[in-house]
Amino acid sequence: MKFSTVKKYRRRHKLLGALLIRNPVLVLGLDLPFVIAAATSLKNAAAMAIQIFIIHTGTMLVGRVTCTKLHRWQAIVANVAAATFMMMVAQVLVVALFRGISNSLGMYLYLMAVNAMTVFQSSALPKNAKIWPVFTGALSNALGFALVVGVVALIREYFAFGSLWGISLPVLIKLPALAIPFAGFMLMGFLLAFTRFLNKRLLALSLLETARKEARYTKIHVDSVETIDL
Amino acid sequence: MAMFRKGVLLAQHKEPAFSKPIVRFVNPQTDRMTIEREPPANPARAGVSDIVEIAQAAGVTDERDGKPLYKKLLRARERAVAVLVDAVDDEPYVSSRIAPLLQCREEVLGGLALCKQVAQTTNISFVVYQSITDQKLGLPRTIGGMPVVRLRGAYPAPAQSAKMKMREEKGRRLIVGTGALIHLYRAVWRAKRQSTTFITVAGSCVANPMNLEVSIGLSVDQVLERCGLSAEPTRVVCGGSMTGIAVLDRDATCVTHTTRAILAFRENKKDALFSCIGCGRCEQVCPAGLNPMYIHRFVENSYYANLRLFDAHMCVECGTCSYICPSRLTVAASVAKAKEYALCHFIQPGEETDELDG
Amino acid sequence: MSLTANALYAPHIRHHENTRTVMGDVILVLVVLYIMAYMHYGLRAVALGVWSVAICVLADVAGTLMRRQRPHIRDLSAVVTGMLLPLMMPVSIPYRVVAVAAVVAVAVAKQPFGGVGHNVFNPAAAGFSFAAICFGVQMFTYPEPQQALVGAAGEEAVFLPVLGALDFVSGIAPTFTLRLGAVPQYELLDMAMGNYPGPMGATNILVILACLLYLVFRNTVRWDMPVAFFGAAFLFAYIFPRSQMDRLESVGYEMMSGLLLFAGVFLLGDPVTTPKRDLSKVAFGAVAGVVVMLFRRFGNMEESITFAILLMNATTWGFDMLGERVYGKIRRHRVEVFNSQKIQKKA
Numbered sequence: 017m018k019f020s021t022v023k024k025y026r027r028r029h030k031l032l033g034a035l036l037i038r039n040p041v042l043v044l045g046l047d048l049p050f051v052i053a054a055a056t057s058l059k060n061a062a063a064m065a066i067q068i069f070i071i072h073t074g075t076m077l078v079g080r081v082t083c084t085k086l087h088r089w090q091a092i093v094a095n096v097a098a099a100t101f102m103m104m105v106a107q108v109l110v111v112a113l114f115r116g117i118s119n120s121l122g123m124y125l126y127l128m129a130v131n132a133m134t135v136f137q138s139s140a141l142p143k144n145a146k147i148w149p150v151f152t153g154a155l156s157n158a159l160g161f162a163l164v165v166g167v168v169a170l171i172r173e174y175f176a177f178g179s180l181w182g183i184s185l186p187v188l189i190k191l192p193a194l195a196i197p198f199a200g201f202m203l204m205g206f207l208l209a210f211t212r213f214l215n216k217r218l219l220a221l222s223l224l225e226t227a228r229k230e231a232r233y234t235k236i237h238v239d240s241v242e243t244i245d246l
Numbered sequence: 247m248a249m250f251r252k253g254v255l256l257a258q259h260k261e262p263a264f265s266k267p268i269v270r271f272v273n274p275q276t277d278r279m280t281i282e283r284e285p286p287a288n289p290a291r292a293g294v295s296d297i298v299e300i301a302q303a304a305g306v307t308d309e310r311d312g313k314p315l316y317k318k319l320l321r322a323r324e325r326a327v328a329v330l331v332d333a334v335d336d337e338p339y340v341s342s343r344i345a346p347l348l349q350c351r352e353e354v355l356g357g358l359a360l361c362k363q364v365a366q367t368t369n370i371s372f373v374v375y376q377s378i379t380d381q382k383l384g385l386p387r388t389i390g391g392m393p394v395v396r397l398r399g400a401y402p403a404p405a406q407s408a409k410m411k412m413r414e415e416k417g418r419r420l421i422v423g424t425g426a427l428i429h430l431y432r433a434v435w436r437a438k439r440q441s442t443t444f445i446t447v448a449g450s451c452v453a454n455p456m457n458l459e460v461s462i463g464l465s466v467d468q469v470l471e472r473c474g475l476s477a478e479p480t481r482v483v484c485g486g487s488m489t490g491i492a493v494l495d496r497d498a499t500c501v502t503h504t505t506r507a508i509l510a511f512r513e514n515k516k517d518a519l520f521s522c523i524g525c526g527r528c529e530q531v532c533p534a535g536l537n538p539m540y541i542h543r544f545v546e547n548s549y550y551a552n553l554r555l556f557d558a559h560m561c562v563e564c565g566t567c568s569y570i571c572p573s574r575l576t577v578a579a580s581v582a583k584a585k586e587y588a589l590c591h592f593i594q595p596g597e598e599t600d601e602l603d604g
Numbered sequence: 605m606s607l608t609a610n611a612l613y614a615p616h617i618r619h620h621e622n623t624r625t626v627m628g629d630v631i632l633v634l635v636v637l638y639i640m641a642y643m644h645y646g647l648r649a650v651a652l653g654v655w656s657v658a659i660c661v662l663a664d665v666a667g668t669l670m671r672r673q674r675p676h677i678r679d680l681s682a683v684v685t686g687m688l689l690p691l692m693m694p695v696s697i698p699y700r701v702v703a704v705a706a707v708v709a710v711a712v713a714k715q716p717f718g719g720v721g722h723n724v725f726n727p728a729a730a731g732f733s734f735a736a737i738c739f740g741v742q743m744f745t746y747p748e749p750q751q752a753l754v755g756a757a758g759e760e761a762v763f764l765p766v767l768g769a770l771d772f773v774s775g776i777a778p779t780f781t782l783r784l785g786a787v788p789q790y791e792l793l794d795m796a797m798g799n800y801p802g803p804m805g806a807t808n809i810l811v812i813l814a815c816l817l818y819l820v821f822r823n824t825v826r827w828d829m830p831v832a833f834f835g836a837a838f839l840f841a842y843i844f845p846r847s848q849m850d851r852l853e854s855v856g857y858e859m860m861s862g863l864l865l866f867a868g869v870f871l872l873g874d875p876v877t878t879p880k881r882d883l884s885k886v887a888f889g890a891v892a893g894v895v896v897m898l899f900r901r902f903g904n905m906e907e908s909i910t911f912a913i914l915l916m917n918a919t920t921w922g923f924d925m926l927g928e929r930v931y932g933k934i935r936r937h938r939v940e941v942f943n944s945q946k947i948q949k950k951a
Contacts, residue, residue: 189700189704190738191704191734191738192737192738193734193735193737193738196737199734202712202716205716206716209716254619256617338617339617481616483614483616485614486614487615487616487617488614488615488616488617489614489615490614490616491614492613492614492616509616511616511617521676521719521720521721521722522721522722523623523626523681523720523721523875523876524721524722524875524876524877524880525626525875525876526875526880527823529880529881530826534935535931535934535935537880537881537928537931539880540880540924540928555925555928555929555932556928556932557932557935557936560935560939565614565615566615568613568614568615568618569615569617569618569619570619570621571618571619572619572621572622572623572625572626573622573623574618574622576613578613578614578615579613579614
């Protein structure tokens with residue numbers, strides 16, 4: 017697969033691309049510790065999703081300003097400070113919504129302030145980025161993260177504890193070892209492989225579609241037909 | 247299998263070819279070729295320059311490396327302190343150096359006397375290989391009053407010779423093969439050009455394994471027909487069983503000066519090529535102390551970045567790693583590839599070494 | 605690569621040993637252990653083994669097909685993993701636990717890392733560890749051996765049923781008592797014979813030692829690693845005994861209880877996941893011995909050797925590279941010595 021083709025394909029799917037093709041966790045490999053260690057129940061996942069929406073969107077908007085006005089290193093510092101402020105706001109909201117969340121999330125509640133996705137993407141904005149694409153990009157990245165965290169937490173909570181959102185459900189076999197980070201790593205590995213598989217299929221389909229479109233407008237000229245006498 | 251040593255003990259399979267008399271299978275026209283030069287009046291007292299000129303005119307070639315004998319004689323003229331006759335046959339099935347030594351003894355001793363004249367030394371010895379599993383070979387302790395040095399131990403034999411005292415005189419020894427001596431003798435005493443070479447024809451598919459004196463230029467097919475095939479071989483090898491080259495076109499491949507053997511095998515195809523199981527046996531037997539398993543993996547994945555650490559240029563190309571591999575992988579070929587890469591990219595000339603060369 | 609490609613490359617003769625004979629040796633030795641387990645615990649032991657092998661082989665084939673390669677069941681590595689797993693568990697283990705362990709061992713710890721010969725972690729150790737975390741109670745409840753060898757009381761042995769509900773008397777395993785710091789109730793000689801509750805295959809100490817000798821003789825396991833491992837564990841247990849008794853006796857109990865001997869022979873004898881160089885093997889074995897004893901002393905679980913082995917598997921690459929550097933220096937030193945001699949002679 018040529019890299020230029022892949023780039024062209026990726027550029028075309030900027031908005032919803034963050035869900036699958038440029039998923040920040042599954043394709044770019046950002047924010048992995050939250051998925052591996054902290055995504056063990058749906059409540060945790062929901063709390064982290066709310067946090068990431070607030071922190072990431074806010075910091076990206078701040079970053080649009082700081083990247084234009086300040087030097088690179090100053091922008092990073094300012095962005096992290098802004099992210100920390102957002103985290104404080106988000107944490108108040110999350111603690112109010114979910115009881116006992118600071119116990120179950122532990123330090124990952126506060127670590128969200130310096131999550132890799134926010135720090136990297138907010139400091140890498142070009143100087144004259146437009147606000148609306150920045151906003152929608154931030155939203156879709158956060159949505160991508162929330163999706164992954166939700167899926168992983170769903171699997172882990174169901175098979176490890178036999179419950180979903182704290183409600184006990186019948187389960188075929190309970191495997192409490194899925195709650196430990198090692199199982200999180202393995203699960204992430206499988207998800208990454210599956211995502212790669214899906215992306216390749218999607219890319220192949222899209223290439224096929226493009227080829228068909230081009231073929232419709234191309235005529236093949238046949239000058240002469242030669243036969244070979246055997 | 248050796249617990250403390252490197253190398254691997256191979257069953258030699260030299261019989262029945264070894265005990266049979268050497269048969270001549272020659273092209274009558276080339277066999278009659280002579281040198282266009284006046285033969286010396288008294289060959290027993292031929293002068294040094296005479297011997298060298300005759301060797302050059304007859305085209306006598308050392309079958310160990312294909313280099314002309316007269317050049318070696320010239321180099322040895324001033325400086326040699328020892329003469330070694332290389333009759334080492336450490337690969338299984340092959341006995342084309344030791345058999346002429348034992349069966350054409352007079353010719354060998356005659357040629358050796360001529361070399362002694364050139365080198366002006368009395369330190370002469372024969373080097374043979376006898377592994378512990380082959381006690382029936384019956385090699386003499388002296389031949390013509392000169393000692394026979396035995397290399398023992400596992401294949402590859404040069405690994406053992408490096409430990410012996412031969413190291414002291416490296417660079418000032420004249421090392422010749424038995425075939426070269428025989429042809430030198432014939433050139434001086436009978437004015438014959440070298441047109442033949444001694445080879446072993448053996449293997450599981452050969453009906454009459456034997457040692458032959460074959461005209462150079464005959465095809466592999468003709469030689470095999472002479473000895474008879476008892477089954478259709480899947481693999482015909484020109485060279486030793488461990489280091490030879492597989493022959494793809496038997497009609498077009500000819501016997502040359504340096505062919506040691508023609509072997510025909512039929513193998514069991516049920517031993518399919520599995521993947522590497524990481525057993526590490528190749529690393530245990532490598533006589534150069536390399537790690538063929540990792541080299542093979544790196545080469546398979548074209549990961550040449552860290553190959554410097556593994557010193558692939560020190561490979562002596564004995565083939566023991568492939569021999570021992572339970573998954574029948576071509577480890578030796580990968581190490582050879584890595585060696586080539588290392589010699590092109592990493593190693594400066596002068597740094598390379600073939601230190602185990604006896 | 606097809607065989608025709610192989611036909612071009614030297615050497616043209618091969619050693620008679622192939623992958624099947626290498627694995628076959630290990631399987632032979634494990635069959636002996638299964639026979640011992642059958643004599644102690646009845647048919648259920650063998651049934652668990654068959655079940656585990658079947659699941660491992662299926663998972664292996666599925667994984668290999670997913671990696672788009674041709675599955676070679678004949679290389680027998682999945683069979684070895686399948687046979688190892690139940691021998692580390694008590695005979696009263698439910699079938700689904702063994703199934704979970706087998707699936708995790710092959711489909712999670714072996715296939716995603718590259719399959720046969722390329723896995724980083726020992727599959728049997730990984731499967732056992734996963735099951736130990738999930739089903740802790742069932743994994744460490746050891747029934748008394750239903751039929752003691754050498755010195756049986758003479759009554760009719762009642763074996764556990766192959767299928768169906770289990771009703772048994774669980775014994776107190778020496779690992780449990782040692783963890784509490786007390787003296788186990790079984791005599792050392794009894795323990796050597798295998799007449800004490802423990803994992804199915806790991807109680808027959810003398811048989812395992814004989815298996816080790818056989819494997820070393822057949823060169824499937826090099827002698828460096830077990831000697832270093834057991835030596836280091838012995839020293840550690842001697843210097844820091846866990847219970848208040850005579851030091852040598854304590855060491856005897858320590859070495860014979862639980863999975864130490866079994867894992868030292870079979871899990872550390874897996875050539876894929878342990879270093880290849882002789883020097884690396886010795887260093888690895890010594891460090892592994894110390895780590896295992898530390899896990900025993902400070903660990904939470906009754907039997908933590910598989911976790912220690914997984915930890916050491918992660919460092920195999922490091923040990924191999926260190927060994928390579930050391931051997932590289934030795935090689936270059938040899939070359940320098942040789943070259944300097946050459947120069948001296950030429951001068």
